[in-house]
Amino acid sequence: MRYARCTQYLRRALATLVLVVLLFATSQLHAQSADAQRLAPKGELRVAFIMSNSALVKRNPEGQFSGVLVDIANALATKLNVSLRQVPYDNVERYNQSIGKDEWDIAVAPRDLSRIERLGFSEAFLVIDNGYVARPSSSLKSVDDVDHTGIRVAVAEHSPADGYLTRTLKKAQIIRLPRGIDEARQALTFGSADVYADNAQLTSLIAGELPGATVLIGSFSSVSVTFAVPKSNAASLPILNDFIHEAKHDGAIADVIKRAGLRGVRLTR
Numbered sequence: 001m002r003y004a005r006c007t008q009y010l011r012r013a014l015a016t017l018v019l020v021v022l023l024f025a026t027s028q029l030h031a032q033s034a035d036a037q038r039l040a041p042k043g044e045l046r047v048a049f050i051m052s053n054s055a056l057v058k059r060n061p062e063g064q065f066s067g068v069l070v071d072i073a074n075a076l077a078t079k080l081n082v083s084l085r086q087v088p089y090d091n092v093e094r095y096n097q098s099i100g101k102d103e104w105d106i107a108v109a110p111r112d113l114s115r116i117e118r119l120g121f122s123e124a125f126l127v128i129d130n131g132y133v134a135r136p137s138s139s140l141k142s143v144d145d146v147d148h149t150g151i152r153v154a155v156a157e158h159s160p161a162d163g164y165l166t167r168t169l170k171k172a173q174i175i176r177l178p179r180g181i182d183e184a185r186q187a188l189t190f191g192s193a194d195v196y197a198d199n200a201q202l203t204s205l206i207a208g209e210l211p212g213a214t215v216l217i218g219s220f221s222s223v224s225v226t227f228a229v230p231k232s233n234a235a236s237l238p239i240l241n242d243f244i245h246e247a248k249h250d251g252a253i254a255d256v257i258k259r260a261g262l263r264g265v266r267l268t269r
Helices: 002-039 068-080 092-098 160-168 181-189 200-209 231-249 252-260
Strands: 044-050 083-089 106-110 119-121 126-134 152-156 173-177 195-199 221-230 265-267
Touching: 002 068, 002 231, 044 068, 044 092, 068 083, 068 106, 068 231, 068 252, 083 092, 119 231, 126 160, 126 181, 126 200, 152 160, 152 181, 160 173, 160 195, 160 221, 173 181, 181 195, 181 200, 195 200, 221 231, 231 252, 252 265
Parallel strands: 044 083, 044 106, 152 173, 152 195
Antiparallel strands: 106 221, 119 221, 126 195, 126 221, 126 265
């Protein structure tokens, strides 16, 4: 008799537990579905990338994309249980021209306060340091030595470094180059520029490939990378911030940076 009662009690307890689990799972799926509807109303997550920073996102000859930002976007799409559609822009200027045209749902891009009336920004999750690599035999040692009369600073046209240095350099001459490290390497090799300005990963790469070139001490700026959404969808930002908190807490973003082996790219605190 006692055994039968015990068995009945266990069955009821198990049934209650199963019901709680099912209700929780249903609640989670509903929340996930609501988040997906908010961020990807067309059934796929359209994510904009700016291709001018090949350290973070790049395209191979077959047209496939890879890099830290692609991995993070894939993780977000997976969490939302939707497919990812990549929307690339060659530079910041073309990305800026796309704002308001319903070409993408989310952009993975530097926080740009000049666009705050048209875009909403999540919390930053990556910080990218920008610096200089100097031509072989240059006497320049640190970033503080650059902004002087007669110094020629090469930079990729329409890149974040271009925008920042255009606003801040007072005496040095800016030389704008087409996108790509080949042009930067040639400018330093043949002496048409004294330094090349870009993110720390690319300046280190150029220094490693060009004998005698050196990375200058320090950084001239740091760029915070966020998720951007159209201002009309600013209500979705808490969803993105929750994803960022979770990905930072469980080490997902840190692991992506580590696997990529990037210099000058770090997780926000």
